[in-house]
Amino acid sequence: MLSDFKMKELNDDAEIRNLWLEGIHNLDQRQAPKKNKDFYDFIIVGAGTAGCVLARELIYNIPNINILVLEAGPPDIQVNDIMRSPCAFPSIIRTIETDWGYFTEDQTMPSAVDPTKEVLNRRIHCARGKVVGGCSTVNAMIYMRGQEADYNLWATQGPEYEIWDYNHCLEAFKATENNTRKNPDEEFKKYHGFNGLLYVQDKQNDFDDILKDVIKIAKNLGIPYNNDFNGARQNGIGEYQHTMKDGKRFSLADGYLADALKKVETYPPSKPFELGSPHRLGDDVAKFVAVNVKCFSHMLNIIWDEERKDENVAIGVKYFYDGRVHESFIAPKGEVIICGGAINSAQVIILKIKADFSIKQ
The missing domain is CATH 3.50.50.60 (FAD/NAD(P)-binding domain)
Incomplete structure (x- = not known):
């Protein structure tokens, strides 16, 4: 003979089952929840x-x-964090997962050598990042701003475009940048920021011998050396800075x-x-x-x-x-x-x- 306590447990269990079955049977009669915007x-x-x-x-x-x-x-991560590796950018810049796969169109134009003839400029890959961080996650990490003359030209189009002049844009560049160059001179400080969220650094290892020879030859040919391609002038030969931190890629997603x-x-x-x-x-x-x-x-x-x-x-x-x-x-x-x-x-x-x-x- 079952105890009163055991009988209560069985009755409670039966009630729960009945409630559950009733809910299942009436499921199709319930009003579907309204879709929230x-x-x-x-x-x-x-x-x-x-x-x-x-x-x-x-x-x-x-x-x-x-x-x-x-x-x-x-997201801007992959197996083994390949997107963080500077040497791996060719592996991600043209993959269907992280690049839109755009190409330019074939174009014909007059030859610079003989204007009476035409040359064919074949289509090339136009990299466009399809990943968190966009192109800053798939590019070659070279930190290079636009030409000053281009910004000033945009600003001449009308009063509403004046904010695009180079001096305004330079302040924005400096505000976003966290340049880690050691012992920057006063000239360098005029054009760079040091408290922003985008890390920028010089190359971490020495130039290869062949690159040193290229720079030496360029100097002998009268091409000026430039230690800052985002400074007062952008012509010349020298070493790029990169959007990197501690030897790894640093994108706008990483910072901002x-x-x-x-x-x-x-x-x-x-x-x-x-x-x-x-x-x-x-x-x-x-x-x-x-x-x-x-x-x-x-x-x-x-x-x-x-x-x-x-x-x-x-x-x-x-x-x-x-x-x-x-x-x-x-x-x-x-x-x-x-x-x-x-x-x-x-x-x-x-x-x-x-x-x-x-x-x-």
């Missing part, structure tokens, strides 16, 4: 050079925001995105934990103040405000992620920022133009 203050398309810097600057300079960063490629990801808060701040609270969180938690990065997220299109078609107002993005199409939207006063690089940023905008043209047709 993802809202962010900023959506950055592309975790390359610009995207990484923007994510970090926004999260630390605007209070109580959250940011979604979409990257079509993988990694720092952005450190900031994780709640807004409004959660109350102290209370005993008896089922989730141990206060009721006033609204959102995470953080940067959310989604890798393998292929951008499909910008979502435009249908009520303001003539103004081309973006309200979100549509992208393919985790096997299906997702939509994320920006909160009021939020922004969609396209940081897809020189080619893909334009391609995203062209998708809008093509869609409009098709509708008009």
